[in-house]
Amino acid sequence: METNSSSAPMSACNPQLDRNRIPAFPGRAFFVGLIALPIVLTGCGPGHQPSAQPAKPIPAAEVRTVKVESKDLASIQEVVGTVRAKVRATLAAKLSGRIEELPVVLGQRVKSGEVIARLDAEDIKARLEQARASLEQAERDWQRASLLFDQQAATRSERDAAEARLRVGKATVAEAQAMLAYAEVRAPFDGVITRKVAEAGDLAVPGKPIVEIENPSSLELEADVPEALVSGVRPDSAMRVKVDSIRKEVTGTVKEIAPAGDPLSRTFRIKLELPSSPELMPGQFARLLVPTGSAPAIQVPAGAVVHRGQLEVLFVVEDQRAILHLVKTGRQLDAETEIVSGLSPGDVVVTENAALLSDGQPVTIKP
Numbered sequence: 001m002e003t004n005s006s007s008a009p010m011s012a013c014n015p016q017l018d019r020n021r022i023p024a025f026p027g028r029a030f031f032v033g034l035i036a037l038p039i040v041l042t043g044c045g046p047g048h049q050p051s052a053q054p055a056k057p058i059p060a061a062e063v064r065t066v067k068v069e070s071k072d073l074a075s076i077q078e079v080v081g082t083v084r085a086k087v088r089a090t091l092a093a094k095l096s097g098r099i100e101e102l103p104v105v106l107g108q109r110v111k112s113g114e115v116i117a118r119l120d121a122e123d124i125k126a127r128l129e130q131a132r133a134s135l136e137q138a139e140r141d142w143q144r145a146s147l148l149f150d151q152q153a154a155t156r157s158e159r160d161a162a163e164a165r166l167r168v169g170k171a172t173v174a175e176a177q178a179m180l181a182y183a184e185v186r187a188p189f190d191g192v193i194t195r196k197v198a199e200a201g202d203l204a205v206p207g208k209p210i211v212e213i214e215n216p217s218s219l220e221l222e223a224d225v226p227e228a229l230v231s232g233v234r235p236d237s238a239m240r241v242k243v244d245s246i247r248k249e250v251t252g253t254v255k256e257i258a259p260a261g262d263p264l265s266r267t268f269r270i271k272l273e274l275p276s277s278p279e280l281m282p283g284q285f286a287r288l289l290v291p292t293g294s295a296p297a298i299q300v301p302a303g304a305v306v307h308r309g310q311l312e313v314l315f316v317v318e319d320q321r322a323i324l325h326l327v328k329t330g331r332q333l334d335a336e337t338e339i340v341s342g343l344s345p346g347d348v349v350v351t352e353n354a355a356l357l358s359d360g361q362p363v364t365i366k367p
Contacts, residue, residue, distance in 0.1 A: 060362035064352035065317055066301065070345040073297040073338070076240075076289045076331070081223030083243070083274065083284040085214035087189060093204035094182040097121055102200045104211065110187045117198075117210050121183035128176035135169035142166040191215040194282065214282055219274045221252055223288045224267035232290055233257060233270055240289040241272065246279040249289075298343055299336040304351045305329060314343070315350040315357050317365065322350055324359040 097119035104116055145162035148154035195212035204210060221241055225233060233239070233254055241252050252272030261268045272288070274280060304314045305327070312329050315322040327342030343349070350357065357363070 058358065058361045060364050061322070061353060061357060062366050063315075063317075063322070063350045063354070063357070063363050064366050065348045066304075066351050067348050068298050068300055068339075068343060068345060070296045070298055072294045073299070073333075074291050075293050075295045077229060077292050078242070078287040079223050079225050079229065079290055081221045081241075081286050081288050083219055083280055083282055083286055084222050085191075085216055085282045086218040086220045086273070087191070087215040088194075088213065088282075089188055089191075090209045090212050091116055091185050091188075092207055092209050093117070093119060093185055094206055095119070095121075095124075095179065096203070096205050097183065099198060099200050099202050099204050099210070102196070102198065102210070104193050104196070106193055106196060108193045110191060110193065110213065112187055112189050114187045115184050116187055116193075116213075117185040117204070119183040119185075119204055121180055124176065124179045124183060128173065128180055131169070131172040131176045135166075135173050138162070138166040138169035185210060187213060189213075189215060216282055217276065219276075219280050219282065220255070221272040221274055221286055221288060223270055223272075223286075224262070224265060225270055225288070225290060227261055227266050227268065229290045229292065230257070230261075230268045230270075232292060239272060241274065242287040242289060243280065243284055244287070245284050248279065250275055250277065250280070297330070298339045298345060299333065300339055300343070300349050301351045302332070302335055302337050304349050304354055305337050306355045314339075315354050315359075316343070317348040317350060317363060320362055320364070322357045322359070322361050322363050324357075 099117055100120045101118040102116075104110065110116065142159075142162040142165070145154055145159040149156065149159040191213040192215070193211055194214045197209040197211065198204065235254055235257060237254050238251050239254060240249050242249050252274045254270060255273050256269075256271040258269040270288075300314065306313050306315075312327050313324050314327055316325050317323075325342050325347075328340045330338035330340045332338075350363070352366075
């Protein structure tokens with residue numbers, strides 16, 4: 001006996017509706033069945049997975065805090081400048097000639113009077129020999145004329161002429177010797193070779209630089225201060241200088257202030273004497289901190305600010321929890337950092353173990 005597929009039993013997980021059994025005008029029971037069908041099908045899915053275990057609570061951290069206050073701080077404006085050697089010179093030849101020797105290298109320390117460059121001066125040497133020969137002849141003529149004058153065999157004018165030729169001969173020799181000395185370029189003071197403009201074999205010309213020499217033992221800062229700020233600079237006053245390469249501030253003394261400003265840039269050149277330090281070198285970039293008055297500011301200990309990537313954050317204690325605040329820092333003043341934004345007066349800031357905290361972590365404040 002054949003079994004009709006339409007009469008096959010239906011299971012809840014494999015419902016097969018018999019079209020013959022669907023009434024033409026479904027009643028209330030049919031609609032209730034349709035509503036209950038998704039509930040039955042849902043029960044046929046995979047078994048219910050157990051929920052994950054709740055995360056363990058973060059342990060409380062012991063920290064030290066400080067209550068921040070707004071204080072009046074001297075407002076400053078930075079003016080860029082350059083560290084330079086107080087004693088520096090550009091050496092050039094006083095006569096034309098090929099550079100025969102240049103026995104110095106960059107960074108070499110030289111003593112005052114040491115030969116920096118030597119020129120080929122064969123023509124000057126020949127001129128010196130000629131002058132010496134003329135001087136010897138002039139000496140002999142003067143001796144002969146003097147002897148004849150004493151013997152009344154020569155006139156006074158003849159002796160005077162011989163004496164004049166002798167003086168000219170001596171002057172000619174001295175001139176040739178001076179020119180020969182110019183063939184050697186010597187260091188004018190103790191210093192370091194900081195730049196070589198020429199090399200051995202080049203043609204030296206009067207006024208054309210050969211080397212530059214500086215004495216790094218005494219340094220100064222040169223800065224062009226805008227005319228709106230120059231009134232705050234006084235001779236012999238102490239001013240702070242920030243040197244970025246060494247991440248350090250030094251104090252300089254104002255030694256020179258230009259009496260006239262540059263009409264194009266409207267700035268005044270000033271020079272500050274800097275203290276001796278092995279970290280300072282000529283050519284370093286620096287900033288002169290020019291005071292412009294005072295303004296309220298918020299400062300926190302430098303250890304309170306935490307760097308996370310490119311962000312600067314600190315933690316404020318609220319309801320015994322460390323709440324992370326994004327901040328923007330300003331000046332670094334000794335052991336404190338200025339907070340430009342992200343903090344308000346009266347906030348309690350974590351100053352110890354701040355880098356180990358996470359946002360919302362419970363904290364206990366050390367006494």
